[in-house]
Amino acid sequence: MKQGIYVTPTEFVSFGEAKRRTSTLGEEVATRARSMDVAGFSFLLPNPDPILKRQGKDMRVYRDLRSDAHVGGCIRRRKASVKKLERRVVAGKAGARAVRRAEDLFSALNMDRVMNEVLDGVLYGWQPLELMWGYRAGALQPLDVVGKPGEWFTFDNEAQLRFRSREHPLHGEALEPRKFLLARQEASYANPYGFADLSMCFWPTVFKRGGLKFWVTFTEKYGTPWLVGKQPRGTPGPEVEELLDKLEAMIQDAVAAIPDDSSIDVLEAGDKGASAELYKELLMFCRSEVSIALLGQNQSTEASSTHASAVAGLEVAEAIRDGDARMVEATFNQMLRWVTDLNEGENAPAPTVELYEEESVNTKLAERDSNLKSAGVNFTTQYWMRAYKLEKGDIAEQAAPVAVPGAPGVEFAEGTGPTVPAETLAALTAGASPVVELWLREMRRLVEAHRDPQRLQADLLEAFGDLPTGELAALMAAAFELAELQGRDRAAQEAGHG
Secondary structure, three states: OOOEEEOOOOOEEEHHHHHHHOOOOOOOOOOOOOOOOHHHHOOEEOOOOHHHHHHOOOOHHHHHHOOOHHHHHHHHHHHHHHHOOEEEEEOOOOOHHHHHHHHHHHHHOOHHHHHHHHOHHHHHOEEEEEEEEEEEOOEEEEEEEEEOOHHHEEEEOOOOEEEOOOOOOOOOEEOOOOOEEEEEOOOOOOOOOOOOHHHHOHHHHHHHHHHHHHHHHHHHHHHOOEEEEEOOOOOOHHHHHHHHHHHHHHHHHOOOOOOOOOEEEEEOOOOOHHHHHHHHHHHHHHHHHHHHHHHOOOOOOOOOOOHHHHHHHHHHHHHHHHHHHHHHHHHHHHHHHHHHHHHHOOOOOOOEEEEEOOOOOOHHHHHHHHHHHHOOOOOOHHHHHHHOOOOOOOOOOOOOOOOOOOOOOOOOOOOOOOOOOHHHHHHHHHHHHHHHHHHHHHHHHHHHHOOOHHHHHHHHHHHHOOOOHHHHHHHHHHHHHHHHHHHHHHHHHHHHOO
16 A cells, blocks of 8 residues: 555645656756757857857957946046955954954955956956965965956856867867856856956947048038139149148148139138037047946046036945955855865855955944933943944943942932931932933933943843934933932931841
8 A cells, every 4th residue: 555645635645656756856857958048059158148148259359348448547546445454354154364364364365456447347247366276374265256258258058167288279178176266246157157247338439430530530520611723714623632742742832833813712600619529429428338338327437517516426336346245255265265264164264354344433423422421321342342333442441349348338319417408408409310211210210220330231221222423411310319319318328227
């Protein structure tokens, strides 16, 4: 009898059949080898970039675009926005030796050049970088990282990088593991070559160059006065040609010798400003398209933009910069992973690298904390590190107070003085009345419920943290004054009872 289960009132599935039904869940079904895609029948994967496919060329067509002044300027600006970021090694679960090794690695490399080559990955979609391994300070690590031309490489149908050498020009040769890094933008299963941002700049740059050529021709044609030579009817052809040569030379030299029966008239072109504006608008449109493709906006590069639109445009550029920084981090983290594998083993945790922008101090937060500190609030070291992005060791440890033998214990109040003078109570009531009156009951409850000042401070911040800074400082001052008064009163009562 078969062992199984009824999945519906009428359908019985045996355990063996159920196992067969679910056996493909852990397997890859949609593969290149089984698909109808033409690329699945070849050993190598062609670059699906539509520009390169239509032109029948390789990445060299994109390198030619960088000679354009506007394209080159946008590229330089985009790379500079990433290279100016600060860099730090994040330990995570890695040991101190691995962190020190990573810091030494980045210190030894020419990071400006390496980052510049890694960032070529956003321009061409992908950028191979060869690692030159060697020993430094007793550890095996890259002595140099060198970017290599992408047209020297290709991908096989398993998306593995291959080098087109002279010995293997068609299929390329397999590469040793951990030898080449790949900086890629938006790489996927269907497109391991990534997406090239310069592909969005190709046609605008081509049209701009063509429009500039016609604009120069238009300027030469209508910007220079026309010289018209007149000769009597029936003048022989050689004399007419001679006059034309003199007119052509006159455009350059402004002088000519002609017979006394000939004449030269100068004609000015009419108003062609509208036609010239057409060429200008075409060129400006192409410039804007390149700016949008590389910077994500054109407000900060066009003279007609306002300051507000330029600032808004820069915010978009920062988002693109952060995306480029994540690609650089992923490339460097792969290198650190390989360094850890070769020196400590594949299961050892590896450090990572982080690119970040040094943030300015939040002046509003600092003003609020200063007012609270003046009101008697004592923040912990953990708060300062969290609120102001400080690192361990930035704050000096405060020495613990030395206990004096025979000194009375301190809770909220020091000593056991008499009742508070009337003028102090009056000042406290007058000062707290306009600010604390609505929350006095809650404040009293918190003060009476806590003997620990740190816990009282934390609960006050949690209960009244949404108040304006001035009112919160006044509330804190009143609460701690009330706590001190209660402490003194409690101490006086205890002294009265012996």
